[in-house]
Amino acid sequence: MYVESIVRSHGGIMHRTTLRNLGVTPYRVRKEIDAGLLQRVDRHRVAVNGCDTALLRAARLGGRLSCVSAARFRGLWALDDERLHVSVPRTFSAPVTDRAAPLPLLHWGRGPAPVHLTDTIEPLANMLLHIAQCQPHELAVAIIDSGINKRMLDLAELKRLARSVGGRLQAVIEDCDGGADSGIETVIRVRLGQRGIALRIQIVIDGHPVDGLIGDRLVIQADGYGPHSTSSQRSRDLMQDARLALRGYTVLRFTYAQILYDWSYVEAQILAAMSQGLHLWERH
Template sequence: MNASAHAVAARVAALGGIVRSTRLIDEGHSRRRIARALELGLLIRVRRGWVVVPGADADLVAAARHGVVLSCVTAAARAGLWVAHRPEVPHAAYPGWGRVMSSAAVVHWQRPIVPRHPDALEDGVENVLLTVATCQPYEAARAVWDSALNRGLVDLAALRRLPWTGAARRLADEASPWADSGLETFFVVRLRWLHLPIRVQVWIADHRVDVLIGDRLVVQIDGGHHVGAQRTADIAHDAELLLRGYHVIRVGYEQIVHRWHEVQERIMHAVAQGLHRA
């Protein structure tokens, strides 16, 4: 019996560490074996119908315990997407059945854009984008959508075939796979009013530049990795760009996120002087 209990626990671990009891039963594991695994501490019951192995993913365990599905910015951050601000309170979605037991999370109640499996504890990328679209301000949501496209987690053509409405429809129409970070998305969105061509990740002088405004105004957005050898390479590339007739402006994370007015004013003056023209 103990060997069978260990086999049940091993199966739960193979399924990600948390699973519905009904799935184990459907696979041929008896209720008695599951009960024995619980007695031995090989499994833990977090809620009726859900069992986990000790040390399972804490976020997924919490989702099962409270009857929700991880979604929105919480799931986006877990997937490695660019999120402007990590939420202090988890964001989740109502799974469509059962009772939600959590008051310590922001719960989204939209119908998923892609059908959600009853065993899911974390939304797929399209459903994450849906909840982000209705929860976050446009530019923050756009950064997440652009990030998902840039990382290849979703295809733009397939994304646009889905029946989006409202804010999500606009994001599906305007999102782009070319922004390498949310800072580039912010930059493009915030300067659309200039009505100038603003392109990201353009290849010039054997390197990509973060943003190209018009024909000649390059904006490089420095993150924390722009030090040491990277910084030396950046300086050399800036010099090459200048020799080829480009004008280069460098800004950092702190400026874009917290002192945008300074960045915008610098761009406005550069454009006024025609530095974006060939």
């Protein structure tokens, strides 16, 4: 087997010590570097061509990918963050030399899981702790919630971890339920919950799920449209809104940007609808 195949199967980047422990000789590594199959990352690591840029930058800093950068790499929902989140040892003193990229955000704290000098990404438990310590509460909940929803994280295991670690991570996990299909739905649920408003997620009405429901009939829809969304998706959503309105539901649809960056407007519209009783069926 080519060394390149081994490195690719381990995430695209490996410590030379790990390769040596697998029986790969330094000669074989040098041979594949010379052949252009592998690239040197630093004195200790090699990577495949096309290796994830974030992993490479973290390794060149002498750290491990962590927090939202590690979450995104693992396939969890996370906001776009140009900053690289890197876990570094307390003795870290290397200068940042990549002037073309935003300065990385360094995580110094130790987590509950042990790490090894050959690790290129922070262990899962440590990543979750860094997320809870670094991110606003509702965003941390949304990231972890997405992992539960995708069955990448187990809620029972997370609760045991939370009891063990305590602090902000425990508060975040207490607000997780894994019910949302997207992180933006979780953000709405948590923010409304902080106001004492219960938002039920992914409720099926007339055979179709809605993002959230307050009371009997106030439907909250969250547009997650980005550059890759299609007009057909938008048309389908508007058709659903019309169908709900004809059945007596009040539908409030907000954009991704409004929810994240203009929450006061979103909250004001929801409160106004509730003050008019638009979340309840008329009682006779």
